[in-house]
Amino acid sequence: MTLAWQQDQKRVTPDDVQAVTFPVTRLGRRGYDEEHVREFLREVERELVTLANEKISLWNEVERLRKRIISGMKQGDGVLFGREDAHVHAVRILSNAQLTADRYVADAQAYSHKLTAEARTRRDEILLAAQQHADMVLEEAQSRARQAALATLDAPAGQSLETDRSALKAELAYLRTFGEVYRTHLRAYTEGMLRSIAEWERNEAGAIAQATADARNQIDPGRH
């Protein structure tokens, strides 16, 4: 025998198992031990009773849940009226889960939008401040350079200028001294020459007078 559960076959009930008899083999004691078969059938009977009870309680549970789902939906927004079944209910549950997921993604995206937008604004502010600062520094540097250039024209203040200037000064002093010495020399020389000329003139004049007197004496010696 088989314990098949197909719809088109006769279902085995615990009573069937209770009532079943097996033909005893003709050769007396050969075949199944009857007591063991009886024991097994008692077990099958217990099992079938348990299954039947479980089935009834599961069916009641299904009915209870079905009623709860339908009444729950009727209290809902009503879009799914009239065609409520397990599939539609599943669709609804999945749709809600999807909407929740969509909301999480949208929230994360909105947050990231806020963060990047704020970062962009902050960056622009920092850049603007830095540019203004750079402008200020540049302006200050330019005005300082301008002042320095003007100051150089009036009185050079640079280190190298100072060196150049003292070198020039020394050279100038040398030239001035040299000029003075040279002028003194030249003046002394010139004065010396003038003195010599005057002396030469004086000597010349004396010599001419002497020569004239000598010549007169030689021409007229008796007049002495």
Place this chain on the structure above:
Amino acid sequence: MDASRLRDSFSKIVMHGDEVPLFFYSDLFIKHPEVRDLFPISMKAQREHLIGALGQIVAQVDRVDDLGAFLQGLGRDHRKFGAIAAHYDAVGDSLLATLEHFAGDTWTPEIGADWTDAYRMVSGAMMAAAQADEALGPAFWQATVISCERKAFDICVLQVRTEPRLDFLPGQSVAIESAHRPRLWRYYSIANAPRQDGTLDFHVRLIDGGAVSIALAYGQAVGDSLRLGPPVGVLTLDTTSRRDILMVAGSTGLAPLKAITQQVSELAEPPHVHLFFCAKAADGLYDLPSLEKMAAENHWLTVVPVVTADRRSDGGKGILPDVVTRTGNWSGHDAYLAGPTEMVREMSARLVAGGTPRERIHVEDFGWSEP
């Protein structure tokens, strides 16, 4: 299929708003849990796309010629998301269940048949396009980051190598998915003309709160892997034209125009290219040194930096269209514009007003395609 009955049915269903796509995706994921993994964690944008696409399909359902290109694009697009033929049946089942659910008492077998026919037409066109596309290239390219160079605090240039080699036209874009943001794809223009070594440059600007741009601009390290979709886009060089070229780039809109400029430099007789590179502040002109170097080496290239809102800059100050139109007469030029949508629209309008024929103004048009 009765198109007006279908539209009538859709208009009633769509009144339920976000509930409709919410139900659809939950139904799909319960019946086919393995499909969930093809979608991002947050489904909000996804649901909006679904309703948008359904709306467009229903509006044009009786004009298959108009709808064809849209559906083909959609089908090709879905390859990189990992969609396979089996998924189309699953989606069809859940779509029908969703429509029936929201139609309530107004659902009839005839309306059901209308929707079934419409979906068969849509999925057929998408699958055919996807299948035809398989012969042309892979669903996506695996890419490895070779370098990421921070050009400004919010701009990063990524260089990647793909496997296999990715062929494209200068000016085109690809969708990028970072492993840090699975299932989120965003379009980025390739910033170079095709190179011998097959490497690609991308100019990534950090968008406040942008899910993918943050990952790409700050989260990538050398050796990280990305996935790239197939190249798309119509902002490409008109090689039949011999006219001079005006380019106007706003921020990272420079990327496609730089690629096109590199393509021009390989022409036998390059036309004159006048490139305006515009940013809000001077430090937004992130790629100016490389452009100026290029201009110094190529007599046919003029680069004009424009800063729209910087108190320190005097050159080229003011609203971009003013600067461009003040600089010259562009009515005889081909124009290539890329950058923020608003900038491109204003610039385009000004050029048309200045006599540039509209068909000579090249801009990118992604349609709905942003996934």
